[in-house]
Amino acid sequence: MKDCLFQMRLKLLPLAILLLLAAPVFAQAPDQSGEASMEADTLQEEPQVPPPAPPEIVVVKDTENDHGHSIDLEWKLSPDDDGTGDYVTGYEIWRGEMVEGEIEFQLRRTVPYGVKIYTDRGDTDGGADPMPNDKDYWYKIAAVADEDVRTESEVYGPVQATGEWFHTGKAPVAVAVLIFASFSVAFVIVAGGQIDMKQFFVMWPIIFVLIIWLVLLISLIVGASVNGLWFLLAIPGAFVGSVGLAISIGAIGFLVGWFVRRTKGEDAKLYVRPLSGINAVDEAIGRATEMGKPILYVLGLGTASDIATICSFTILGRVARRVADHQSSLMVPCYDPIVMTVAQEVVKNAYAESGRPDAYDEDQVFFVTQSQFAYVAAVNGMMLRELPASNFYLGIFYAESLLLAETGSLAGSIQIAGTDQVAQLPFFIVACDYTLIGEELYAASAYLSGEPTLLGSLKAEDWGKVIFILLVVVGVIAATAGWDQFIQWTTVRL
């Protein structure tokens, strides 16, 4: 039986080998038939993607508050755009320019489905993608369903890109700048002694109305070259705006001027509440004199134009005068070369004012390095070697604040710190004897210098805070009542 089966297998073996050899031939046959059927399917599917409904252009206009070379587009989505991207896959934005009497369109960008705004930005003449201002442009938008299936909207135009002289979104900043700039003008005129305060109060509002009117006039003339109608329409608005602005500036200017005048009066002295840090300055200088040790004055890591550093210069002047009076010594290691230069001038002047110009040593104020932690390493070493009686850290500080203050504490120095860097104040508060918090540094500068302009400014700032509080209280009440106009007035749009 077994032999019979074996013989049958032997007979079947050639047949099996033959079938195996023929297998690829059979295998290819269905593939060929499959390709043929797919081609047939493709031919049948092509007409199955109908063109989508076109989008509708709603707005095409120059971008506001810019230097030009930019146009905003907004459109209604194609009704066939269901937000899934299955059918309408995106939108093509085409920009046209007039070339030899015909509009030639160029594809600017393809945005995905669901998007219905686009800002077309270009460069100035000579740029890589020029889009000159004051030139006519036409736009059309195409809803795309497939590479070759798209439906275009109607052509919209012409529109022009133009630049604006004033950023209306920053109007609150302009108002605030004018108000605070008026402070400076008041200080310069009064401190210069060119006019007395009575004349000033009469002239000042007139001067400001004229300045504002001049600025508006220039802008309107420039605007008139672009659009004469706008020029005519803008005059009443500009007049009302300038009068309103002048009244507000006049009110604040009056406050500043009044306080500046009071500082000059012999009987009327401006009151500034005592600050423990201010009182401690003289104490610290006296301590250094008694102990015969130097005073270390650190101006921080700020530049010469930072407000805190400028305030620190004023206090340095006061400290240097007292140091010169008491013939003690002063060390001012500097981080910034420009700060060092200004500090040298301040200390030199202080010595001259105290009648001891010969005692001034230029090496008292010296440059260390502009590397933050190398500077800290140097000042810390100085503290432990020289053991200064008093350390002043007044200005702008960063991560080095605690390193400095902790080392000073270790050296047993009396320490007075002041900065407007909120993140560093906690470290000074825990490690120093006295800390001037934020604006207290500015107040100390005004108080110690005794300058009428600075004291008047301090007073005006206080009344500015009153205005601030009133604005916030009224604004909060209005917001709680659901009226958000105050929020809009104080919103800066960049």
Added chain:
Amino acid sequence: MNPKTIKLIIFIVILTSIVLSVYFVSMDRDSIREGIFVTSAAFLTLFIMSFLYKDNPYYKFAEHLFVGVSAAYWMTMGFWGTMMPNLVAKLWPGAVRGVLPALAEKDASYWFVIPLFLGLVLLMRLSPKGGWISRWALAFIVGTTAGLNLIRYLRSDFIAQVNNTIIPLVDKTEAGISFWGSFSNIFVFIGVLCGLIYFFFSKEHKGFFGGAARIGILVLMLTFGAGFGYTVMARISLLAGRMTYLFGDWLGLIN
């Protein structure tokens, strides 16, 4: 024992440690250069940290090295990062062809004669008689930057502050009035007002005014406390970074 002898022994121990460290790190990394750099960084770190004990010659060495190298580094950076691209390349583009070829092809901008002039004026400080001229450049720098900062500060610290403080005291949501939302808004409102009152310098802090100022300083201290904790955690992460270097990169004890 004689203090000088102790110092000498410490010096010999440190020197030996440095030599051994260079040897072992070089063996480990198959590079003498790596061995020298890793060991230098590790020992300079330890020298700086020795300040925690007290001022010592090793700290002084590290401090002077750090100050000297950083001063030279920033001077070089100032020259190649500011002077050459922002002044020389603007006025004489051809002069930087060998070092900054990308800037050499641009047109000269003669506006930069103004900063050149101001820079030279600043150097007049070195002249015994003409030192006063440098004040003009200083006045320009301080005045211009202060003016530019005025706008920035007014926008961010004044107008934005007013804008962000004008919030409804009652926080209405879709589900009704949110208790915690309203509490938060009221807290912000009162905190800002009391904080401002604390910074009012024209009136002594007495009576109701004093009470409000006290609340103001309380709010400030709460803020500072939170800031302190947050920053201390960041500093601890810096310490962890140094420790990782010492125990990982140098000693190889941790991965």
